[in-house]
Amino acid sequence: MAMGGRTRGFCVLLRNLVLAGLLYSTLLGIIYVAEQPRTVTTKLAIPALVEGQRPTGVLKLEEEKVKVQLSSQPTPITFNPHANLFNRPKTAVKPNDAFWGPRPDFDTEADLDLLVEACRGTYTGLEKMRNVFDCLHFLAEEQDQYYTLPAPSTRASAQDPRKAEYLNADGHNNTLKAYPDPSSVTKSTNETLGECPGPIIPYHVYWTGPATWRVEVFIKSYLYTQNLPCSRLWIWIDADRNPNGVEKMLTQDPLFSKFLPFVERGDISLHAWNFPTRIPLPQLDQIKDGVQYYKSPGKPNAKGEIVVADGIIEDAAGQQWLVLTAKQMTFLPQAISDAVRFVILHNHGGLYLDMDVLILRDMRPLLLPKQHDFAERWAAHSHPGDFNTAILSLTANSSLSSYLLYGGVRMGLNFHPRVIGRMAWKDGRDQELKMMETAAFDPIWTEFNWDREGRCTIPCVKDYGAVFKGKDDAIKDEWESYDGSELERIEFPTAHFPELNNRSHLDNSTEVNEEHEETVEQRNGAPALERTTDVNNGSASAPIAMHDWFSITPAEESALRASGAIADYRVEQDKFPPNNRTLENFFKGAWTYHVHNQWMKHPEPSSWISILQDAHNDFFDGSRTNSYGEKWTGPTLLPYYLWPEFA
Numbered sequence: 001m002a003m004g005g006r007t008r009g010f011c012v013l014l015r016n017l018v019l020a021g022l023l024y025s026t027l028l029g030i031i032y033v034a035e036q037p038r039t040v041t042t043k044l045a046i047p048a049l050v051e052g053q054r055p056t057g058v059l060k061l062e063e064e065k066v067k068v069q070l071s072s073q074p075t076p077i078t079f080n081p082h083a084n085l086f087n088r089p090k091t092a093v094k095p096n097d098a099f100w101g102p103r104p105d106f107d108t109e110a111d112l113d114l115l116v117e118a119c120r121g122t123y124t125g126l127e128k129m130r131n132v133f134d135c136l137h138f139l140a141e142e143q144d145q146y147y148t149l150p151a152p153s154t155r156a157s158a159q160d161p162r163k164a165e166y167l168n169a170d171g172h173n174n175t176l177k178a179y180p181d182p183s184s185v186t187k188s189t190n191e192t193l194g195e196c197p198g199p200i201i202p203y204h205v206y207w208t209g210p211a212t213w214r215v216e217v218f219i220k221s222y223l224y225t226q227n228l229p230c231s232r233l234w235i236w237i238d239a240d241r242n243p244n245g246v247e248k249m250l251t252q253d254p255l256f257s258k259f260l261p262f263v264e265r266g267d268i269s270l271h272a273w274n275f276p277t278r279i280p281l282p283q284l285d286q287i288k289d290g291v292q293y294y295k296s297p298g299k300p301n302a303k304g305e306i307v308v309a310d311g312i313i314e315d316a317a318g319q320q321w322l323v324l325t326a327k328q329m330t331f332l333p334q335a336i337s338d339a340v341r342f343v344i345l346h347n348h349g350g351l352y353l354d355m356d357v358l359i360l361r362d363m364r365p366l367l368l369p370k371q372h373d374f375a376e377r378w379a380a381h382s383h384p385g386d387f388n389t390a391i392l393s394l395t396a397n398s399s400l401s402s403y404l405l406y407g408g409v410r411m412g413l414n415f416h417p418r419v420i421g422r423m424a425w426k427d428g429r430d431q432e433l434k435m436m437e438t439a440a441f442d443p444i445w446t447e448f449n450w451d452r453e454g455r456c457t458i459p460c461v462k463d464y465g466a467v468f469k470g471k472d473d474a475i476k477d478e479w480e481s482y483d484g485s486e487l488e489r490i491e492f493p494t495a496h497f498p499e500l501n502n503r504s505h506l507d508n509s510t511e512v513n514e515e516h517e518e519t520v521e522q523r524n525g526a527p528a529l530e531r532t533t534d535v536n537n538g539s540a541s542a543p544i545a546m547h548d549w550f551s552i553t554p555a556e557e558s559a560l561r562a563s564g565a566i567a568d569y570r571v572e573q574d575k576f577p578p579n580n581r582t583l584e585n586f587f588k589g590a591w592t593y594h595v596h597n598q599w600m601k602h603p604e605p606s607s608w609i610s611i612l613q614d615a616h617n618d619f620f621d622g623s624r625t626n627s628y629g630e631k632w633t634g635p636t637l638l639p640y641y642l643w644p645e646f647a
């Protein structure tokens with residue numbers, strides 16, 4: 001048996017060698033694409049032809065398979081010349097991009113209590129909780145009911161910035177007497193963010209390690225949907241485990257380098273996250289906030305600090321602090337992430353989002369009301385304390401934020417949302433943190449847990465992998481709940497609709513890289529980290545070769561076309577044919593879609609996530625609008641990279 005196996009193995013090896021020989025002899029020769037290898041002087045290695053790298057070339061050309069060496073890839077990629085990333089139409093229909101109509105006014109507020117009740121029913125009865133379809137329908141169709149523009153004097157923009165809830169709400173460290181007049185605000189350009197006629201609201205995310213596709217799709221979904229002059233994205237980078245995390249992200253991260261112009265413009269700021277050993281607390285209410293102040297506090301220490309309650313000290317200036325002990329701080333990564341959001345929001349206020357949450361709508365109306373503390377329900381669990389905090393909004397330095405923080409610390413730094421939530425419920429405070437139903441933020445969670453009542457969502461998908469799938473029949477009955485009229489199909493070949501398949505915006509990496517380099521150098525006042533040897537050391541050791549994605553320059557693409565490697569598109573040969581998915585029908589009404597980890601998944605072409613990416617790409621290159629009908633006026637933003645396995 002063992003002997004037979006070995007003989008067979010030898011035969012297979014021999015056959016492979018012969019095949020390999022044949023393959024080589026049928027090579028049609030290498031077609032060199034770039035006339036002159038372009039050198040990249042930047043230290044940020046973005047795929048491009050760099051010295052020592054192989055130039056792009058076609059290695060093998062057959063009717064249904066072409067093998068291509070791209071400059072940015074260590075190994076050749078293989079694809080069908082008649083159905084590939086470069087000639088596949090992005091869609092089989094004409095999308096209605098501006099489906100929301102104009103963006104809500106910067107002062108528009110959502111009635112959060114109405115949103116909770118419309119989708120939950122009563123607090124005890126939960127009559128509507130499981131009906132995700134009806135909730136989404138309400139959210140999509142009844143904006144007039146739950147969005148209002150308050151009376152002029154009570155609008156957020158009419159309040160005094162010096163008393164604002166957020167630091168720097170006016171862009172001037174809260175020193176202005178009034179917010180800028182809406183009729184004369186400076187508009188944003190590619191280099192400046194412009195002014196907000198009302199308070200600027202911070203959005204927080206937390207990340208550890210280098211940027212990945214997940215970070216990119218999160219940031220782009222933010223830029224695609226939010227009222228940018230009125231919002232700021234704070235990315236917190238774990239510095240306890242990664243002391244140089246922020247610097248690395250700003251100077252060495254090939255993917256994050258796409259977003260450096262947004263750091264420059266002020267949209268995005270990176271912040272080092274170190275778990276604090278003490279957190280400032282406002283004066284707490286002994287009865288309401290559960291603090292047991294000592295009747296007779298001890299003596300002040302050398303610094304004049306007095307212990308006033310279990311875990312709380314008061315400094316000489318009268319400021320109270322929640323003190324964390326070293327023992328409390330030894331906890332697991334997930335526990336850190338659970339806790340971080342409460343600390344960040346207590347200190348800064350605003351909105352916290354997990355990085356695997358994709359924003360689909362302007363969130364501002366949810367954040368403007370005076371009482372805007374909310375989170376999400378844990379799927380369709382009926383317990384009033386079963387929160388999920390993938391999305392969390394809290395007012396800074398508030399009684400609620402202090403109570404939750406103090407409670408979590410008292411429980412041994414346990415910030416698991418369901419534990420914190422049940423604590424609040426026991427103390428009768430759960431309803432201060434409004435519980436939004438899953439339809440608003442994670443519309444398939446209820447379906448996924450087999451708890452759905454009423455109709456399936458639009459699209460009808462039942463698990464978190466589905467939106468990454470792009471093959472024709474991969475999602476059964478995804479349109480079962482769609483009653484609208486069918487979008488008109490467009491004809492193939494797509495030569496008739498070239499604007500829908502126009503990839504001429506693909507990055508000209510050299511040019512953009514040089515821009516990035518300047519940005520980094522200007523900011524640091526010193527040359528960015530020396531990486532030239534790395535980059536010039538051939539694809540095998542270049543950082544770009546370590547990534548599983550690639551990009552292609554317009555020059556490379558047109559050379560591949562000229563060589564026949566990218567030929568006419570034939571839909572019948574396509575594994576991922578274009579279809580009638582558009583963002584308009586992607587859980588319309590939901591503010592976000594929660595990807596729920598799925599860290600290793602790449603979106604297949606023509607999948608829902610791929611449709612989202614195309615909408616982003618086309619918005620940022622100026623060829624399409626976002627869902628509010630707006631044109632992009634911001635900095636150049638490179639499109640998503642491509643996945644070789646789906647070429």
Ligand SMILES: *[C@@H]1O[C@H](CO)[C@@H](O)[C@H](O)[C@H]1NC(C)=O
Binds near residue numbers: 171172173
């Ligand atoms: C606001 O304060 C920060 C830090 O204190 C300072 O760096 C910044 O220049 C100030 N901004 C304005 C507009 O005054």
Ligand SMILES: *[C@@H]1O[C@H](CO)[C@@H](O)[C@H](O)[C@H]1NC(C)=O
Binds near residue numbers: 349
């Ligand atoms: C919260 O209070 C602390 C100390 O009292 C202060 O340093 C911080 O700026 C406050 N945060 C906000 C957003 O007002």
Ligand SMILES: *[C@@H]1O[C@H](CO)[C@@H](O)[C@H](O)[C@H]1NC(C)=O
Binds near residue numbers: 482
């Ligand atoms: C998309 O196509 C499916 C199947 O052909 C159809 O049932 C559905 O109504 C279409 N949806 C739209 C938005 O056109």
Ligand SMILES: *[C@@H]1O[C@H](CO)[C@@H](O)[C@H](O)[C@H]1NC(C)=O
Binds near residue numbers: 498499502503504623
């Ligand atoms: C593709 O888009 C560019 C601008 O982004 C435009 O100049 C060009 O004419 C377009 N090509 C086609 C075939 O539509």
Ligand SMILES: *[C@@H]1O[C@H](CO)[C@@H](O)[C@H](O)[C@H]1NC(C)=O
Binds near residue numbers: 038508510511554
């Ligand atoms: C791309 O970069 C090259 C320089 O390497 C330049 O000659 C060319 O004009 C650029 N193309 C576009 C479309 O910007």
Ligand SMILES: *[C@@H]1O[C@H](CO)[C@@H](O)[C@H](O)[C@H]1NC(C)=O
Binds near residue numbers: 537
């Ligand atoms: C790679 O870089 C090292 C210096 O870091 C250099 O000595 C070596 O010659 C380079 N190799 C190639 C193939 O360029």
Ligand SMILES: *[C@@H]1O[C@H](CO)[C@@H](O)[C@H](O)[C@H]1NC(C)=O
Binds near residue numbers: 190191261635636
């Ligand atoms: C902004 O646009 C102007 C004019 O189109 C251009 O000269 C400038 O380089 C752009 N700046 C950035 C950061 O893209």
